[in-house]
Amino acid sequence: xxxxxxxxxxxxxxxxxxxxxxxxxxxxxxxxxxxxxxxxxxxxxxxxxxxxxxxxxxxxxxxxxxxxxxxxxxxxxxxxxxxxxxxxxxxxxxxxxxxxxxxxxxxxxxxxxxxxxxxxxxxxxxxxxxxxxxxxxxxxxxxxxxxxxxxxxxxxxxxxxxxxxxxxxxxxxxxxxxxxxxxxxxxxxxxxxxxxxxxxxxxxxxxxxxxxxxxxxxxxxxxxxxxxxxxxxxxxxxxxxxxxxxxxxxxxxxxxxxxxxxxxxxxxxxxxxxxxxxxxxxxxxxxxxxxxxxxxxxxxxxxxxxxxxxxxxxxxxxxxxxxxxxx
Numbered sequence: 001x002x003x004x005x006x007x008x009x010x011x012x013x014x015x016x017x018x019x020x021x022x023x024x025x026x027x028x029x030x031x032x033x034x035x036x037x038x039x040x041x042x043x044x045x046x047x048x049x050x051x052x053x054x055x056x057x058x059x060x061x062x063x064x065x066x067x068x069x070x071x072x073x074x075x076x077x078x079x080x081x082x083x084x085x086x087x088x089x090x091x092x093x094x095x096x097x098x099x100x101x102x103x104x105x106x107x108x109x110x111x112x113x114x115x116x117x118x119x120x121x122x123x124x125x126x127x128x129x130x131x132x133x134x135x136x137x138x139x140x141x142x143x144x145x146x147x148x149x150x151x152x153x154x155x156x157x158x159x160x161x162x163x164x165x166x167x168x169x170x171x172x173x174x175x176x177x178x179x180x181x182x183x184x185x186x187x188x189x190x191x192x193x194x195x196x197x198x199x200x201x202x203x204x205x206x207x208x209x210x211x212x213x214x215x216x217x218x219x220x221x222x223x224x225x226x227x228x229x230x231x232x233x234x235x236x237x238x239x240x241x242x243x244x245x246x247x248x249x250x251x252x253x254x255x256x257x258x259x260x261x262x263x264x265x266x267x268x269x270x271x272x273x274x275x276x277x278x279x280x281x282x283x284x285x286x287x288x289x290x291x292x293x294x295x296x297x298x299x300x301x302x303x304x305x306x307x308x309x310x311x312x313x314x315x316x317x318x319x320x321x322x323x324x325x326x327x
Contacts, residue, residue: 006113006138006173008050010180019189022113022205025051029188036187037194037291043149045185047192049168050142050176053116055098057107057123059132066107069126070098071214071237073225079104082161082168084223086214087122092236094212096122097204097223099168101161108159108170110143112204141170144179145192152183165199194288197296200252200324206265207250207285207298213237215246216300218325248282248300249325253311255287255295256318262287262295263313269299272310272318281305284313303327 007025011018015031018024026048029036039045057066067075072085079102087096096119100109111119116136123134146152147166154160154169161168171179180186196203202217213236214224224237240246255263269282282301290296297313299321305311307327311319 006051006142008048008142009173009177010048010050010186013180013186016186017188023051023189023193025113027186027188028190030186033188033190033289034291036185036191039185040147040187040191040195041291043147043151045147045187046150046152046180046183047145047147047187047189048142048176048180049110049145049189049192050171050173051113052138052143053111053113053119054137054141054143054170055109055111055116055119055123056135056137057109057132058105058135059130061130062107062132063102065127065130065132067228069123069231071224071231071233073228074100074102077102080160080162082163084219086219086223087119088214088231088233088236090232092213092233092240093210094204094208094214094217099161101159103159106159108161110161110168110170115204140173142173142176144169144171144176144183146183147195155179165195165201190288193286194290194296197252197286197288197298198290198293200250200298202250202298203286207300212248212300213240213246215240216248216325217250245303245327246325247303249303249327250285251282251299251301251305252322252324253284253297253299253313253319254293254322255297255313257294259295259317262289263297263317267314269301269319270312271305272312274312276312276315278312298324 016027019028070085082101098109159170263284267284268280270278287297
């Protein structure tokens with residue numbers, strides 16, 4: 001997956017430590033990871049997500065056109081109502097994930113860092129005779145996140161995407177520093193990610209690989225609407241929904257807190273009884289340190305892995321699972 005994320009001016013804030021990997025371009029933390037998490041959990045502060053891509057769609061046909069391409073029912077999407085949607089391959093594998101809202105004139109979507117160019121190219125190729133214009137607005141707008149419960153004011157004229165987890169603001173990049181000065185304290189992406197993992201919310205590029213289908217991540221009903229017209233990959237969605245079960249399922253892991261380091265993406269998951277030489281049954285997709293739960297992770301495992309057996313992550317980290325997607 002390409003990574004051409006924007007580097008945020010908020011990396012100049014006191015204590016900022018740059019994030020690496022998929023979140024390069026914003027702060028991992030500002031010196032106090034657990035304080036930042038507690039602030040977000042309490043509904044205060046904000047998170048700089050300005051490394052994410054921003055795409056807009058305008059024109060009279062924008063909603064009816066997107067309805068043909070996305071897994072979500074958006075033809076009658078009310079102005080101001082947030083939703084999530086996917087773009088699938090012909091075989092039903094997840095290719096793009098969009099967090100979007102329509103403001104009455106324009107559909108605004110933010111996407112994983114570095115994916116906006118490929119997404120824009122696909123959307124351009126599907127315009128045909130529809131009255132739509134698509135644009136990459138990443139250079140002009142940065143996403144910032146206000147946590148659930150925040151009473152912080154939103155600057156006038158800023159497009160807001162309100163969800164149960166908080167509000168995403170499409171803020172002009174020129175206003176990022178003044179926003180931070182009036183809406184602090186800033187929380188880093190590690191705090192945001194720990195709360196995302198706790199909420200069992202999958203992320204493109206972390207919980208997905210080249211063969212992930214929506215059922216494996218529990219996205220049916222949230223990002224995939226089952227009562228809508230045809231879209232690319234719908235046949236796979238319908239077949240799994242009506243005739244079978246997905247080959248893998250997302251699980252939440254409580255990790256042994258005595259280990260110093262967190263397991264990385266791709267770290268193998270096995271039955272604890274089989275030891276480090278046992279057959280691999282899945283892999284870690286995301287991990288983090290939670291201010292209350294300690295070390296936690298999400299993982300993709302084979303569907304038939306028993307839900308109540310002790311697991312082993314990597315060579316020595318004990319883990320127990322919570323069901324996210326039913327076997």
